[in-house]
Amino acid sequence: MRMTSQRSIILDEIRKTHAHPTADEVYVLVRRRLPRVSLATVYRNLDVLTRAGLIRTVELGGCPRRYDGRVDDHIHVRCLECGRVDDVADALLARARSRVEKVSGYSISGHHLEFAGVCPDCQRRARGRRRRKNAES
C-alpha cells in the first residue's frame, strides 16, 4: 500500500475527529486541504485504510456508513434524534463472543454491536420542548 498524499490526509482527518464522519463528511474535510480530490478516492481509501486496520468502518443498519479513527474494541451508541454516534468501552463483549462461538459452532472473527437511543443533549432538548409546550397550554 502506497502512502499517497490523498491517503495520508484522509487518514489524518479521520484520526483528528471523534465525530464518526460519513464518507461525505470526510470528503468535505479533505477538500479543504485537497480541493481537487474525488469522492471516489475518498471511498477507495476509506476501504483500503479499513483493510489495513488503520481505521474502522462503522456499519449502521439503514444509514450511511461512518468511519472511526479508534481501532480498539468498543461499542457504539447512536442517537435516534440527531444521528450522533458515541463510543463506549466494554469488557462484556469478549465474554459474549466466546459464548456465542461455543453455542453456535461459528468461528467468530468480528462483531458489530450498536445500542440506539436518545443522547443526553437531545433528552435535555426534549425536556425543554415539553416544558415550553406545557407553559403554552
Added chain:
Amino acid sequence: MRMTSQRSIILDEIRKTHAHPTADEVYVLVRRRLPRVSLATVYRNLDVLTRAGLIRTVELGGCPRRYDGRVDDHIHVRCLECGRVDDVADALLARARSRVEKVSGYSISGHHLEFAGVCPDCQRRARGRRRRKNAES
C-alpha cells in the same frame, strides 16, 4: 391495520422459514402463492409488520436487510462465507444494555448485535478444500 391476503401470506412465509430471508427472497416465496404481487407490496408490508411488532427487521451493515419471524431478544451470527444468518439466545445483552445506559447517559431503546464469522458448514467445506489441495501438491 387491515390484514389483507397479501399481508397475511407475507407474514406466514416469514414465520415459516428460519432462514432470515431478504426482501427479494420473501418476494420469491410469496409469488408462489400470489403470482401477481408487487415487490413494492412486499417492502411495504415488511415495514408495516415490523412496526406492528409481528416480525423483526434485521439490519446488517453493508448487505440487504433480512427479516425474522422471531421477535424475542436474540443475537445474530452471520457467516462471512455463505451469508447465512443464525440465531443465538443470550442473557448478557440486558446487562450490557444497562451498563451502556449508565456510562453514556443515553436513554437506550434498542440495540443491534451481530457476530460475524464462518459457520460450521463452511468450516467443514474449507477443511475439505485444504485437504484436497494438500493431496494435489
Added chain:
DNA sequence: CATGCGAATGATAACCGCTATCGGAACGGC
C-alpha cells in the same frame, strides 16, 4: 538520475436496495 510498471487518481457512469408516487381496486362502516 532515467526508466518502466504497477498502483492510485479523478471523472463519471452504473448499480442496487429501497422509497415515493399515482391511478385504481378493495374493504368496511353506515
Added chain:
DNA sequence: GCCGTTCCGATAGCGGTTATCATTCGCATG
C-alpha cells in the same frame, strides 16, 4: 349501495456506493 380510507401494482426516482477507464504518480531497479 355509497363513500372515505387503506391498500395494491407498476414504475420512476433516489442516495450511497462501486465499477470503469484513461491518465498520472510513486517507487524499485538499473
